[in-house]
Amino acid sequence: MPVRKPPVPRLVLDNVSCMRNAQQILRHVNATLHDGSALVLSGTNGSGKTTLLRMLAGFNKPTAGQVLWNGHDITNSGVFHQYKLQLNWLALKDAIKDKFTVLDNVLWFELLEGKEGNSVPALELMGLGKLVKEKARMLSMGQRKRLQLARLLAMDRPIWLLDEPSVALDGEGVKLLEYIIHGIERKGGLSFAPRIFLLQWRMPWF
Numbered sequence: 617m618p619v620r621k622p623p624v625p626r627l628v629l630d631n632v633s634c635m636r637n638a639q640q641i642l643r644h645v646n647a648t649l650h651d652g653s654a655l656v657l658s659g660t661n662g663s664g665k666t667t668l669l670r671m672l673a674g675f676n677k678p679t680a681g682q683v684l685w686n687g688h689d690i691t692n693s694g695v696f697h698q699y700k701l702q703l704n705w706l707a708l709k710d711a712i713k714d715k716f717t718v719l720d721n722v723l724w725f726e727l728l729e730g731k732e733g734n735s736v737p738a739l740e741l742m743g744l745g746k747l748v749k750e751k752a753r754m755l756s757m758g759q760r761k762r763l764q765l766a767r768l769l770a771m772d773r774p775i776w777l778l779d780e781p782s783v784a785l786d787g788e789g790v791k792l793l794e795y796i797i798h799g800i801e802r803k804g805g806l807s808f809a810p811r812i813f814l815l816q817w818r819m820p821w822f
């Protein structure tokens with residue numbers, strides 16, 4: 617009888633270390649992530665959470681160990697070329713164009729991704745449906761964070777790297793974020809395959 621092999625993990629951190637500014641920030645970090653899982657990073661300020669996310673995004677290279685995507689080292693340039701297209705990156709710099717409308721700030725990213733039809737449902741899901749025609753400069757900090765999340769929903773990439781995604785969100789915004797992380801089945805025309813989430817955040821259920 618054929619023996620079914622277990623699936624290759626989507627993402628593996630294999631004994632990873634990382635330096636910044638000649639300082640060792642991460643030491644021998646190990647993690648295995650399959651589709652549909654979330655890794656929540658917690659720790660004191662300066663303990664290396666953002667550094668880990670930046671390393672997974674390819675901004676910093678590991679000084680030792682490997683990050684494997686589908687079993688392949690992401691520092692291999694051919695692999696990285698494919699891997700980077702899997703990433704949904706959210707950080708404090710929001711890359712929102714104040715002069716564009718709320719909708720255009722999402723739509724541009726969706727179109728660049730070669731997709732269509734998700735921007736309005738994503739903005740509606742994030743509670744910004746009534747603001748789609750407003751200029752983005754009108755938004756509050758929390759609304760800007762909601763716009764960032766709507767953009768990620770519209771782009772719909774499989775690996776979400778979220779640095780402090782709950783900062784500036786109100787209680788309802790945090791609930792929406794939890795809802796996204798727990799896995800959207802189908803709502804407002806949006807549907808998603810299982811995703812991987814790596815995030816720097818204190819979540820109430822942990």
Ligand SMILES: Nc1ncnc2c1ncn2[C@@H]1O[C@H](COP(=O)(O)OP(=O)(O)O)[C@@H](O)[C@H]1O
Pocket residue numbers: 636637641659660661662663664665666667668
């Ligand atoms: N741009 C940078 N260049 C050099 N070192 C940095 C830089 N940003 C942060 N660091 C250092 O890296 C360490 C980890 O920072 P960081 O990963 O941002 O921590 P956290 O996200 O857990 O608060 C800190 O000691 C910080 O001073």
Ligand SMILES: [Mg+2]
Pocket residue numbers: 665666667779816
């Ligand atoms: Mg940080």
